[in-house]
Structures are given as C-alpha cells and as structure tokens.
Amino acid sequence: TKLFSESSISRILELVENAVSKKAETEKFITTFAKYYTPVVVFGALMIAVIPPLFITGQTYSDWIYRALVVLVISCPCALVISIPLGYFGGIGGASRKGILVKGSNYLDALTKVKTVVFDKTGTLTKGNFVVTQIVTANGYNEKDILRYAAYAESNSNHPIAKSIIDAYDTKIQQGEISGVKEISGKGIKARVNKDEITVGNDKLLHAENIQHDKCEVEGTVIHVAINSIYAGYIIISDTLKDSAQETITLLKKKDIGSVMLTGDNKNAAEIFAEKLGIDKYYYELLPEDKVKHIEEILQSTPKGNKVAFVGDGINDSPVLARADIGIAMGALGSDAAVETADVVLMTDSPLQVITAIDIAKKTRKIVWQNIGFAMGVKLFFILLGIFGIATMWEAVFGDMGVAIIAILNAMRVMK
Structure with missing residues (x-):
C-alpha cells in the first residue's frame, strides 16, 4: 500500500499538470518574438503619428494619430501569443483523451x-502470455522431471517465462526443498533442489557452465534444463503477437x-x-x-x-x-x-x-503553423490598410480580436 502522493495515478496527474512547462521550439520562438515585436510596433506607431505631419504638407496630426492607433490595435500579438500555446495544450489534452x-x-x-x-x-x-508448448527430453530424463526441476528453480522468479513454467507444472512447490538460488542476468538461474544442482536457462548459460548438449539453435523461445551438470532437455515456450x-x-x-x-x-x-x-x-x-x-x-x-x-x-x-x-x-x-x-x-x-x-502530434503542428500564417497574414494586410488610412478602428478590432478568436477556435480542433 502506498500513499496517494506516491502512487502512479498521482504521478500521472502531476506529469499532465507539468506538461505545459516543457515548451516546444515554436512556443519559445513566439514568446521571444512577442518580446521584441511589441516594442517595435509601439515605436513604429509613434513614428506613424509624428513623422508624416512634419514632412508632408497638408497632413494633420489628428488623422495620423488615428492611423497610428489603428495600426497599434491591429498589431497586438494576442492571436499568436494565445492561440499557439493553446494549440499545443489542445494537442496534449486531445492525446490524454485517447489514453496518451x-x-x-x-x-x-x-x-x-x-x-x-x-x-x-x-x-x-x-502479449507476454508465455505458454509451454513442447518438452524435449535427453539423457534418459522424462518430461515430468524436466518440468518439475525447472518449476522449482524458477519458483521465486517474477519473469513471465518463469510463470509459464510454474503454470504448466500446476503442482504445489515445496519451498523447503529449494536452496542456493542464484540468478544469472541474461542467461538463466541456478538452484539446488534437495541434493540436485539444477541449471535452467538459455544456450549461453550451458556454454558458460560447460554443460554438453547436442542442440544450440532451437526454433522459438527455449529454456534448457541440466541436472547435476548433465543435460536433461529443453522446454519450448511460445508467445503470441x-x-x-x-x-x-x-x-x-x-x-x-x-x-x-x-x-x-x-x-x-x-x-x-x-x-x-x-x-x-x-x-x-x-x-x-x-x-x-x-x-x-x-x-x-x-x-x-x-x-x-x-x-x-x-x-x-x-x-x-x-x-x-x-x-x-x-x-x-x-x-x-x-x-x-x-x-x-x-x-x-x-x-x-x-x-x-x-498523428496527433502532426495535426497539432499543422494547426499551430496554420494559426501563425493566418494571424501574420491578416495582421500585415490590415496594417498596410491602416497606414494608408483605409482601415478604420472597427477593422482594427477585427484584425486583433477577430483573428485571435478564429485562431483559438482553430486551435481547439486538435482536441477532437
């Protein structure tokens, strides 16, 4: 039993909550871009308000200040700064809905x-559901002996292959008869069952223990068994895709x-x-x-x-x-x-x-770049209209909030 704070569920919730802190390169770029873009736009709007009336005859400050305000409203980077992180957040949320x-x-x-x-x-x-499908004997040993000794040797292992051998033996194992269990990483296991020294594992283990055997290559997953350094045979275990x-x-x-x-x-x-x-x-x-x-x-x-x-x-x-x-x-x-x-x-x-x-990752990235292209394109278009005095404040509001709303709605598509 664990405390909830130490459980896997708690850790999963924590990683989902912390996911937003690990930003994509696109997010980082937009954050950096907005940091420099905003002062440039403010300075540009100030130049639009001040310079033309000074150098162009017949132009008034009121007209150019209005144009500058229109450009300033249009240029607000809300659509980029909000919709792009939201796109990635939607991608993470959409993946979570599907168990990812x-x-x-x-x-x-x-x-x-x-x-x-x-x-x-x-x-x-x-599937990792191993099943004993064949037992091949050698040197006078029978199938029952091979399976029994293998099950006893593997009785304290939690490996799926060991479990399949124990399930196939299907008889209560007397733990008092087992001693000197030694697990050999990547090769197998050695144990003493009563007075017999049991070696259970792959071909590498047999060679390491200098146990004579006639077959090295056997089709399928194979567990070799030796009793007192005499080869007893092998067990074939199958797994399914x-x-x-x-x-x-x-x-x-x-x-x-x-x-x-x-x-x-x-x-x-x-x-x-x-x-x-x-x-x-x-x-x-x-x-x-x-x-x-x-x-x-x-x-x-x-x-x-x-x-x-x-x-x-x-x-x-x-x-x-x-x-x-x-x-x-x-x-x-x-x-x-x-x-x-x-x-x-x-x-x-x-x-x-x-x-x-x-697929979710590619869809998320596609939507993020759609938002970048759409927001930048619309804003540049309306900025030009604002500079030439064609766009009014209403168009400016659409160029800012309207584009932001459309970009946010587009970003939400990734959650479906």
Missing part, C-alpha cells in the same frame, strides 16, 4: 520528426518510418517474429545494457533533425527509454519507472497508440 499522456509540447514536436521507432518485443509487440502489432508496423511503413525490434530471444525466435511483422531490422540475445548500446548506435546513424523513438513496457526498459530521443512506455499504469522515465506514456497495451500519438 505527453509530458510536454516539446515531445509533441519531436514526435513529428520521428523516422525510426524501436520496439522492445516482449509485452510490447507480443498482439492483434494490432502487424497493423502498427504496416502503418509506420506507409508513413516512411523505419521499425527496429530489440529482444533477448535467440536468433530463430527473433527472426520468426520479425518476418511475421515485417520489421525492417532486429537484434537478438540482448541484455538490458546491450539494448542501450544498440539504441545509441541507431541514434548515431540517424540523420540530423530526425528523431528515434523507443517503445517498451516500462519494466526493464528504463535506461533505453531515457536514452532515446522520445521514450514511449506502454501499458505502464502500475510501473513507477515508466511514468518517471518515459516522455510519453500509453495507458493501454496497444502498439497502435504509437501511430495515434504521431
């Missing part, structure tokens, strides 16, 4: 420049965005999933630190101005989420690490939300 939490408008802008999306496989592209995974990769290709898959699985398992999905590149047998190394290589090979996004389940991927240009955590409501580290948090497990996030 963006930590700032700078990340919305960055999403529009994504040219490569890197996916962690398990729990991101696949998420329903929307293939559609996500297809839509990324249509947007000319490359896809990369990182996985700790062996080459055969990784190749099968990559072919099913149509992934452009894939890297296999990776430890968490290897994933960071690969994301850094991808970042270095990406042309300047393009962005790389990493999509993970937020459990073991925090270092990679932090290293990528945009870290996207999926289905991470219960993961504090995801909320803290990721730049974008997807509140469902569908990879299609990555596409939705990119």
Whole structure:
C-alpha cells in the first residue's frame, strides 16, 4: 500500500499538470518574438503619428494619430501569443483523451520528426502470455522431471517465462526443498533442489557452465534444463503477437518510418517474429545494457533533425527509454519507472497508440503553423490598410480580436 502522493495515478496527474512547462521550439520562438515585436510596433506607431505631419504638407496630426492607433490595435500579438500555446495544450489534452499522456509540447514536436521507432518485443509487440508448448527430453530424463526441476528453480522468479513454467507444472512447490538460488542476468538461474544442482536457462548459460548438449539453435523461445551438470532437455515456450502489432508496423511503413525490434530471444525466435511483422531490422540475445548500446548506435546513424523513438513496457526498459530521443512506455499504469522515465506514456497495451500519438502530434503542428500564417497574414494586410488610412478602428478590432478568436477556435480542433 502506498500513499496517494506516491502512487502512479498521482504521478500521472502531476506529469499532465507539468506538461505545459516543457515548451516546444515554436512556443519559445513566439514568446521571444512577442518580446521584441511589441516594442517595435509601439515605436513604429509613434513614428506613424509624428513623422508624416512634419514632412508632408497638408497632413494633420489628428488623422495620423488615428492611423497610428489603428495600426497599434491591429498589431497586438494576442492571436499568436494565445492561440499557439493553446494549440499545443489542445494537442496534449486531445492525446490524454485517447489514453496518451505527453509530458510536454516539446515531445509533441519531436514526435513529428520521428523516422525510426524501436520496439522492445516482449509485452510490447507480443502479449507476454508465455505458454509451454513442447518438452524435449535427453539423457534418459522424462518430461515430468524436466518440468518439475525447472518449476522449482524458477519458483521465486517474477519473469513471465518463469510463470509459464510454474503454470504448466500446476503442482504445489515445496519451498523447503529449494536452496542456493542464484540468478544469472541474461542467461538463466541456478538452484539446488534437495541434493540436485539444477541449471535452467538459455544456450549461453550451458556454454558458460560447460554443460554438453547436442542442440544450440532451437526454433522459438527455449529454456534448457541440466541436472547435476548433465543435460536433461529443453522446454519450448511460445508467445503470441498482439492483434494490432502487424497493423502498427504496416502503418509506420506507409508513413516512411523505419521499425527496429530489440529482444533477448535467440536468433530463430527473433527472426520468426520479425518476418511475421515485417520489421525492417532486429537484434537478438540482448541484455538490458546491450539494448542501450544498440539504441545509441541507431541514434548515431540517424540523420540530423530526425528523431528515434523507443517503445517498451516500462519494466526493464528504463535506461533505453531515457536514452532515446522520445521514450514511449506502454501499458505502464502500475510501473513507477515508466511514468518517471518515459516522455510519453500509453495507458493501454496497444502498439497502435504509437501511430495515434504521431498523428496527433502532426495535426497539432499543422494547426499551430496554420494559426501563425493566418494571424501574420491578416495582421500585415490590415496594417498596410491602416497606414494608408483605409482601415478604420472597427477593422482594427477585427484584425486583433477577430483573428485571435478564429485562431483559438482553430486551435481547439486538435482536441477532437
């Protein structure tokens, strides 16, 4: 049990509230522009009021002061200063409605420049529901022995693969029979069950322990089992793709965005999933630190101005989420690490939300630039009319407040 202030919900609310503080480059530019634009406009209006009557015969101060006031009203930067931040705020709000939490408008802008999306496989592209599908025996051991020893060795692990083995064994485990449990990162686990030394893990672990075995490459996710350093056989575990995974990769290709898959699985398992999905590149047998190394290589090979996004389940991927240009955590409501580290948090497990996030970001940016173009164009037009005495104060009011209202209404479209 946690205090509400320490819960994931509290942190999510906090990141939404703080999102407006992380401004996009366009917002920063407009804020800086308005800071210099306003004094220039005031000085320009003063020049319009004073200079023409001094140098043009027959001109009166009252006429030019009126024109100067018209120009001053038209030139007010309200439409830009209000509608552009509102556009980004609307984009963040619109994304939130669809279960996508963006930590700032700078990340919305960055999403529009994504040219490569890197996916962690398990729990991101696949359901992470592992099931034992086959047990292959060796050296006189039977399937029941292999499954029992593997379940006992894995009984204290919270890894999804370990859970699938325990579920398949489906018998109460006597914890008093287990001792000397040693987890070997990225390879497997060793434990003593009664008087037997059990080794459970991948092919790398067998080679590290010098355990003789006849098969190194097995199709699928494989857990090898050795008893007292004698190879007993292996367990094949299958995972299934998420329903929307293939559609996500297809839509990324249509947007000319490359896809990369990182996985700790062996080459055969990784190749099968990559072919099913149509992934452009894939890297296999990776430890968490290897994933960071690969994301850094991808970042270095990406042309300047393009962005790389990493999509993970937020459990073991925090270092990679932090290293990528945009870290996207999926289905991470219960993961504090995801909320803290990721730049974008997807509140469902569908990879299609990555596409939705990119679409919202591009729509937001399009609307923001529409507002900039519309506001600047209308204001320049009416300023010229004001200088030549054609525009009246009513036109000036429309050029200011009317344009601001239209720009605000346009900005609100992104929330739909």
